[in-house]
Amino acid sequence: MRSGDGFKLTAAALEEAVSSDTKWLLLNSPSNPTGAVYSPVELAELAEVLRRHPSVLVLSDDIYEKLVYGAVEFATMASVAPDLADRTLTVNGVSKTYAMTGWRVGYGAGPADLIAAMNTIQSQTTSHTSSISQHAAVAALSGEQGFLEEIIATYDYRRHLVVGALNESKFLNVILPDGAFYLYVDCSELIGSSTPQGQPIASDVDLASYLLEHASVAVVPGTGFLASAFFRISYAAATDDLERGCAQIVDSLNQLT
Numbered sequence: 001m002r003s004g005d006g007f008k009l010t011a012a013a014l015e016e017a018v019s020s021d022t023k024w025l026l027l028n029s030p031s032n033p034t035g036a037v038y039s040p041v042e043l044a045e046l047a048e049v050l051r052r053h054p055s056v057l058v059l060s061d062d063i064y065e066k067l068v069y070g071a072v073e074f075a076t077m078a079s080v081a082p083d084l085a086d087r088t089l090t091v092n093g094v095s096k097t098y099a100m101t102g103w104r105v106g107y108g109a110g111p112a113d114l115i116a117a118m119n120t121i122q123s124q125t126t127s128h129t130s131s132i133s134q135h136a137a138v139a140a141l142s143g144e145q146g147f148l149e150e151i152i153a154t155y156d157y158r159r160h161l162v163v164g165a166l167n168e169s170k171f172l173n174v175i176l177p178d179g180a181f182y183l184y185v186d187c188s189e190l191i192g193s194s195t196p197q198g199q200p201i202a203s204d205v206d207l208a209s210y211l212l213e214h215a216s217v218a219v220v221p222g223t224g225f226l227a228s229a230f231f232r233i234s235y236a237a238a239t240d241d242l243e244r245g246c247a248q249i250v251d252s253l254n255q256l257t
């Protein structure tokens with residue numbers, strides 16, 4: 001994952017990475033943690049590589065499907081490359097679009113043999129998600145979707161707000177992402193600095209701890225996503241909290257030396 005590629009896997013990088021050991025390509029667009037969104041053309045380029053590697057399966061995690069902004073349109077491998085349907089598993093859920101995280105409902109579509117195997121595992125482990133949750137999910141998915149427009153507009157407003165507020169810091173250069181509700185912030189300039197108490201900031205983990213203590217803001221260090229030095233910030237929070245949190249981040253970063 002490289003910021004220079006918009007945090008997206010390119011066809012060339014995929015070709016280079018695939019080997020005879022490769023079983024799955026996991027795609028997540030819009031992405032957690034970067035907010036990156038693959039265009040139909042970019043997915044078609046990846047599909048072209050996959051056609052040369054028939055043993056590789058594709059898992060497309062589309063959970064942020066509805067959370068795309070401006071003119072950006074959501075696309076998924078199953079629609080861009082229907083010829084790969086027999087090795088594409090598409091998964092989704094109600095946690096993000098409908099803010100139904102606690103209901104614990106996800107769903108998938110893919111080749112029958114794969115779904116049967118998933119059923120076998122699930123029936124022997126968690127058995128199934130509760131029937132009440134399943135009915136609630138059906139209501140969410142088949143109900144009136146008009147409210148989504150307002151939700152997306154609100155996230156879009158917060159996306160601009162947080163990017164603008166964090167870019168007030170001379171240490172940060174935050175890129176406006178196309179989807180989901182995260183920013184993946186490059187903090188490499190701050191690695192090697194010290195806190196007012198003289199503690200070294202040797203990694204994004206140190207920086208996240210510092211922000212937790214000094215700015216009272218929880219960010220997720222990029223190390224957890226195997227991509228440093230970054231931190232992830234979620235703007236799925238109240239506008240007032242975001243304004244206050246960003247101001248506290250900028251103020252705390254100014255105190256690093």
Ligand SMILES: Cc1ncc(COP(=O)(O)O)c(C=O)c1O
Binds near residue numbers: 094
């Ligand atoms: C990329 C991605 N997939 C799936 C999920 C699933 O969420 P849940 O287990 O709440 O349905 C999440 C939640 O953070 C996510 O970020």
